[in-house]
Structures are given as C-alpha cells and as structure tokens.
Amino acid sequence: MEDKIAHIISLSLILLLILLLILARIFLKFSKAFFLICGIDVSLIAAILVYMVIRLRFNRRRKQLESQILSEGRELRIEYSFLRKVAGVPTKFRYKELEEATDYFRALIGKGSSGSVFKGILKDGTAVAVKRIEGESQGDKEFRAEVSAIASVQHVNLVRLIGYCTNSSGPRFLVYEFVPNGSLDCWIFPKKPTHKNRNRPGGCLAWDLRYSVAIDVAKALAYLHHDCRSRILHLDVKPENILLDENYRAIVSDFGLSKLMGKDESRIMISMRGTRGYLAPEWLLENGISEKSDVYSYGMVLLELVGGQRNVSVVENGEGRSKKKWQYFPRIVSAKMKEGKLMEAVDQQLLETGTIDEREVRKLVCVGLWCIQEQAKLRPTMAMVVDMLEGRVAVEEPPDTEMLVVDLLSIDEEMMNSDEKPKIVPFRERMDDRNVPSSSSTPCSYAFSILSAR
Known part of the structure; x- marks a missing residue:
C-alpha cells in the first residue's frame, strides 16, 4: 500500500x-529565466x-529477504516439530486446531468415566486420538506437570502422548497416537448388538495373540512400576x-487415573474410583494401594x-427376569482347575478353532490366580509375572x-436399592482375620466398592 502511494505521488510530481x-x-520564451527554470x-x-x-x-530485495526468512522459519518450525517428536516433548495445541482435526469433535471412538475420545487428523497427516478430559479440577500447573510425566514415559507397549491443550473456558485435552485396531474388549468379549459404534474393529482374537497380549501388558506395567524414575501406578x-x-x-x-510415587513410597491413600471387577480388596477397604493393586487388576x-x-x-436366576444374581468368573475358573x-x-x-495350547492356558490361569490373591504380599511383582509368562x-x-x-456380589439387589446402603463390616472382619493391615477405622460402603461405573 505504501509503495502504491509513493508511486502515485512521484508520478504526480513529474507531471x-x-x-x-x-x-x-x-510565457518566458527563451529567456534566461526560462533556461533557469528548465534546468x-x-x-x-x-x-x-x-x-x-x-x-x-x-x-524487490526486501521481498526476496522476507521470502527467504519465511522459508527458513518454516523449515525451522518443521525441524523443531520433528525434534520435539523424537525427544518425546508434548506439543501444545490450540483448541481450534483440535476442532479442525476432529471435525468439531464428531468422530467419537470411545467414552469412559474420565472423558470422551475422538479420532482426528492433524495438518501434517498424523492420525491421533484426542481425549477430552471432563470434570478435571486440578490447576494448569498440576496438569502440565502430569503431562510432562506421562510424556517422559517411553515404552513400545505404552501409548505415546503427542500433545495437550489447555482451554481456560472449557475442558482440557490430551492428544495420543491413534491405534488402529481398537481396544482389547472388542476382541475377547461378544459384540453387543446394541452398541452404537457398529463399525468399530473387533472379532475373536486368536489364542497365540492373546498370550502375546498378556506378555505385552505385563511388560508395560513392569516398566511403569520398576523402570521409571518415579513409580507410576x-x-x-x-x-x-x-x-x-x-x-x-x-x-x-x-x-487419567495415574498417580506418581517416589521410589521410597510403598503406599498411597486416595479416594478415587476404579472400575467394578478390577478393584483390589485393599482398595475397596480403603487400606491404601500400591503397585500390587495394578497386579490384581x-x-x-x-x-x-x-x-x-x-x-x-x-x-x-431362573426365577424370572426380575430375579438376577452376580456371577464371579474367577471362582468358576478356580473350581474347574x-x-x-x-x-x-x-x-x-x-x-471351536482347535488351536489352543493347554499348557499355556494353565500357565495363564495360574499366573492370574496368583495375581488376584487377596493378600497383596502374596501377589507377584509385574517383573516376576513377565519372567513366569x-x-x-x-x-x-x-x-x-x-x-x-463374592460376598459383596451376593448382596440382594433389593437391599442395594434400599435407602440404607449395607456396610462391609463382615467382609472387613474376615480380612482382619487374615492379618491384612488396616489404616482406616471407617467401614467402606458397598456403594463405593461395587457401584463405580465401568
């Protein structure tokens, strides 16, 4: 704009x-005044x-330099982005970038108690899974510290954190690498006909792959428990x-539920809810948790x-649909063995496939039963589990x-729906008889231990 104005003024002066x-x-003809004015x-x-x-x-030269600087700056940004990925440093995304990547959060691929997960494509073509964390109350400083801790964890069997987004007026986001074949539950449990996402991956996972999955998960947890600078549960x-x-x-x-522990800490106390069917007894009784709680799960x-x-x-229960009972599969497995x-x-x-190694089945069951021992001290460490598998x-x-x-699961549903929630006093007393240390005098309610959502 300035160049155009300068050209107009210059041409006007010449005219x-x-x-x-x-x-x-x-008017002056060829007088001396004319020649003076002419000169x-x-x-x-x-x-x-x-x-x-x-x-x-x-x-022209300035535009060339600007173009060169922009080109070099673009290359530097690309190089910086590449080095960040190589070093595992999480990228801070803008909310608008995640909106565009996920088509305004329409591509829902999963939903849990801590938030929803959406599939997205970044501008460089990278497929990502964007987790929207809901109900998070910690401050930006604590959130960034947790992001740094997660990003520092590098293992082939742990999902890689690519970046994050802090939105002052809304939820926070974590951006992970996208894993194409979905979650394990789609491959080992029967597919529900009422499931909303009917196009999700799934099927029957072969036995050799199941055994491989067991080892992979054990290695990932062993790394979190034993090989990190801070123990991660x-x-x-x-x-x-x-x-x-x-x-x-x-x-x-x-x-989302991870907590960091120092190497000198053996137990932490929290009131966080886990998932029904995977909670260790010491967690249900509010006696504190350790890495052995992950072993139980x-x-x-x-x-x-x-x-x-x-x-x-x-x-x-065979007495009509109104009467139902809980089934606890570990007890069935133990009895069959x-x-x-x-x-x-x-x-x-x-x-039906006929390609199962019975020795491997027995090994997995034995290791599983070792891991779910009620006394945490009897459970093996994850490093030992890897060696056994x-x-x-x-x-x-x-x-x-x-x-x-099982005593918790046998409580009548009518009692569960009543105004007075039953306390697990008998359960606590039986655990006390087995010399399990207790750090809380307040009995844990049934609602806490069983009714936490999956």
Missing part, C-alpha cells in the same frame, strides 16, 4: 514539473526518477484401556483373556483363596 516547464516556455525542472524530474528506481530495487487396568496396533501387539493406554484381565467373558456379570476340567472355562470361540521362572500352583469379594 506537475512537465506542466511547469511547458508554461515557462509559453531546475529537469533536475527535479531526474531526481524523482532515480528515487523511484532505487525504491523499486530496494522493495496405572490404577485402571482393564481391557478397555488396552489397545491393539496393526500387528495386534498390546499398547496400554489411559493414564492385571490378573483379572488374564482370566478374561482365557474365558472371553467379564469377571463380574449378572445372570438370570481343581476338577481337572480347565478347558471348560476357556472361551468357546477359541475352542516367558518361561524363565516356573509357575507353581497358586494357593486357595476365599475370594471374599
């Missing part, structure tokens, strides 16, 4: 000087032309939080891999366990 020269010729006029016209040429060349290990990549290798995701996942059904489910009929507890879809350590017969959690 005025030429007009002045013509008028001087008409001055021509000099001014020449000066204006020289100014225009210099300005034109200067502007997942606290929500379940099939929905185990993803399968294009080669059906397991990737553990969703650190992992053991439940192992048994679900074998049986292809939920550990805790509701079945009809004692009877020597373990294969009857295996997923029927796998039995990979054959470096012999798997002994697990001890009998009373599976006291």
